[in-house]
Amino acid sequence: MDENVSNRQLERYPMYLSHLLMLSEAGVVNISAPTIAAALHLNVEQVRKDLQAVSSSEGKPKFGRNVEELIADLKKFLGYNETNKAIVVGVGHLGQAFLNYSGFTRYGLDIVMGFDIDPLIVGSEINGKPIYSLDEIGKYLADSDIKIAVLTTPQGVAQEVSDVLTKNGIRGIWNFTPIHLSHPLNVVVEDMNLASSLAKFSHRLQILLKKEKS
């Protein structure tokens, strides 16, 4: 596995994979880099470079690459073949949506339980997944192979809860709160900041609509 791929490059791989899965369903056997590039509005040299970084097999002139082989290579590279168990911490609307959604298993993420502090939720089940009290998280993580948490708490408690998670063996936090978390060096935090995305979005839209008025 090439560890030197850039973040931008990494972000494109799921896009290739979803496109190839659609082609596979449609019965397409071979595909060329230019065809992929055209469909996804990407530069063809970029597509070639991206695919070379994850795929051992070369494309054949005139035939292109085999769709199924490419899908297997991408899944392997992205780690989608091995399923990792994960927990959702903070069972509000977003947390509930993640517990209800089973589609993340396609991406190698299997959400197995949730944690919250609300006595009205603790003890219940969502989509067959139990919701436990955050106070008892140690009990459920000890001796488990769970290393990943999806953090969907209110922002005011995000840092505190993050500390609890890392103290209990969580090594990866997919952070949906707008908080910039402090964390040990041996923990990976991936921010998915809805508020920041919305800020960029609103700002760009504001500028566009203002220009039209003037």
Add this chain to the structure above:
Amino acid sequence: MDENVSNRQLERYPMYLSHLLMLSEAGVVNISAPTIAAALHLNVEQVRKDLQAVSSSEGKPKFGRNVEELIADLKKFLGYNETNKAIVVGVGHLGQAFLNYSGFTRYGLDIVMGFDIDPLIVGSEINGKPIYSLDEIGKYLADSDIKIAVLTTPQGVAQEVSDVLTKNGIRGIWNFTPIHLSHPLNVVVEDMNLASSLAKFSHRLQILLKKEKS
């Protein structure tokens, strides 16, 4: 309003705002750039530059900046004072979460209705917000001031639905599907790609855990 702020800079403003709102609730009156920088793990010169770009008032030596003024400046800059109506298109788990969540109004986004094609959902209400048939979207958007859509459809229909939206006057699409949408130049698309974020996250975690084993 300074239109020349970078995306990275824009992403930090919601972070400043949430931090300042917490300080305000705690009764803090004045705050200095170094204190903000330390709390958010940012470079102090960066914080100074960021705040100068949105705030008319200068910080006073020894006193720092007024928290409430700064909050007002940030809200104005981010457009959080004006509320914009928005629709959710694709009422699956994520779409439902957005309809149920009222917190986006804080960010100037007021989700007023949902659209789907599933007859089991169309005609129902979520959190008091009606769900209409996508086939009838023209009727509901015509003569409305709705310009923003949150796109949460399955990826297979994302482009098709996006085309319907832009044909019916939508000018901003907050895109939660993994599809790279083609769209008219006078439309703003902000991608919030969960699959890409998850790919980056898994990859970084994989590398970290592999290094420890070796």
